[in-house]
Amino acid sequence: MDERRTLYRLAAEMFAPGTELSDNLADHPIVRYELGRALAGHGGVDPAQLAQVASMGVRDAGVLVASDPASAEVLEAPLRITAPSGARPEPLTEADGERFENVLAVVAEGVRLLRELAPDMAEDLLAHVSMLAVLKRETSGGLVSASSRYVPGIVLIDEPTLPMEVAEALVHEGAHEKFFDLAIAREFLDVSAEDADYFETSWSHVQWPLEQTFAAWHAYSCLAQFNASVGTEQLGSDSLLLKARERADEIGEWLLVHEEDLRVDARWLLRALAGGAVEPSGEAVAPSQVDGVTLPPEISEDCHFHPLPDVRYKRAVTGRVVAGRVATPPEVFWLDEDASWTLSQWRNDRVAKTFGWMLARATEEWQADTAETAVRLEEALGSLLASSLVGMPDKAH
Template sequence: MTGSSTVSTHALHAALVPVPALVDERRTLYRLAAELFAPGTQLSDNLADHPIVRYEIGKALAGHGGLDPARLAEAASMRVRDAGIDVAADSMAADVLEAPLRIVAPRDARPEPLTVADGDRFEAALAVVAEGVRLFREIAPDMAADLLAHVSMLVVLKKESSGGLVSASSRYVPGIVLVDEPALPMEVAEALVHEGAHEKFFDLAIVKDFLDPRAEEADYFENSWSHARWPLEQTFAAWHAYSCLAQFNASTGTEQLGPDSLLPKAGMRAREIGAWLLAHEDELREDARWLLRGLAGDANENPGEGVVPSRVDSAVTLFPEIAEDCHFQPLPDVRYKRAATGRVVVGRVAQPPEVFWLDEDASWTLGQWCHDRTPKTFGWMLTRATEEWHVDSAAATARLGKALGSLLRSTLVERSDRAR
């Protein structure tokens, strides 16, 4: 069972979606969201990866105000230092990073970042971080490449201010890892495994088929070591992190561990949480179930058979028979972007705002309006679908009808009697 499996986490992640594709799809989603709230906003890769930029976009998507491009530029101007990963160094970092510092703070603690203003103390911590990153890459190079791609910034906290926080991350500010002032490189390496696993999960959850809003109503898991009770999302994230830690632990050899290390306990905890998740897997969606069973040694070789289900319900066809001269067009407020993988993410400014991924056929169908938004007939699209999908007319008719039905049901496309 999980924790002792010989299947590597990085291999399963890559089978689900390779790192470059996952990062590109995540950037595509944030770029679309930024344009929804601030038309004309263009995010470079660095901006699309920046934790505070992603936090501000996430707030807007959650319906908590608009998006201020000036705030994004302010966050991007914060200075960092290279220690194998970017480390927050700016003397104003506490102001720029107010959100993650507040969100992860233990009760009655006000974590403060170490910065260049702390002189030699910061430089000493930076050296330990650099050695920890190097050690991680040396001990587990494949895992490091897999997880560090999702860590955009690391923040070192002053030990006297952290309230005993060993390491932390938050789905509300994805891409940032906070660590207590380290004494040993292994403390940094372990924190990057632990929090990097969370960051990987955050990215997977926004582009793949993991959880839906009903997950908040699922049973809570209570662990045996602290009797803390976790909702399903937190339970899955903890299982995923402990699974990665257990695999990393198998490679650490005689390296000295920190006093708060979870590595010796990781396998046992992964097994306990994994057993509970398997008993509650009906609450998980397709890709989450595949990853869970994969680490339990029970995954097939093709997760999702190559097609990712969408919030657009492709199982529902509103119009089983559509006349060839029936016209369709996207609604005026629909915006979408296509990732390098070909997947399409769609957005509408609504209350609350909506951003979601389409399945393969719905992506292709909406893409027929990529050059102009004039009404198009079902017959015109059917001819193109038959040619480009390399299927016969009957198969293309069924697939295109289902795709249009899903787009209509999601109010992304409407029927139109206006011919052009």
């Protein structure tokens, strides 16, 4: 979560220099939506607008529930994106009086039930749910629950009658929200996923692209695990709990056959939950588009390097660094440990530094011999050069 917040703080700094995001701002679904649009090259960022949308009223029912009468306007994006065809969902708010208060009580009981039945899962998944919006049943178009990677952090649910409906929806959509966060901060999918094979479900014969397939498998896996804890609790009429294990297994088997289309962290999670030998994933992976790039052989110890003027970067508490370029479109890179260390050598200034100077520092700090350190440093600088994060003012060398 801190890595995800770090990325959004970087985005705010890229598009509105000097903007500071608190955890509440960095977690807010609409703030994340606006920053995501900017990162995708669809406009800039207005800090005043971010603060305004984050001031929308919410009520605490174990999760924050949208309660402001202006919720429909502020949450226009997720309501529009997740709406079934022909429907115009409206959120229940404090303007609906007793009806809203009754629903709020059901939500609170559903959250309590989830925490009671599956405390570890609740702690894990609810951390990724920043807000819940309850839809008026007569406007929802039959939508049971929904979330969107374009507006991560918010879960929409149809007006519930049973606490178990709330608990199941939070597991289902909470799994999606966690997947969105993992995909933001870890090596899950890259652009090649768009050209990968589609999965066809046996139960409805619809076809899903790889990203949707992986997200569905993750959600069904969580639902299957939750189902083992529900006991005799009454399920909702649209419950997927009894079908979850069979569907998770079907999708998981297909993904294992197609795992070459997944990045390293997605493969690790797939094997950890679906079975099979788990590949080590103890170290971060360089951005896929610059893997394996090294410096030209003519590089000498006297060659100078400097960060390019439009480069910004931030370090998460985990030590990982995310770097961005204010280009058209903007570019963002999660760096591996060596590249993170290398870029951080300019944290106090942007003065050009020689390869020899960095090599001496790296040899001491990495506690490795000079030859091994030189290879690692060459690869790190090569990746930074290929990503246009670092330049060489003295290419004649």
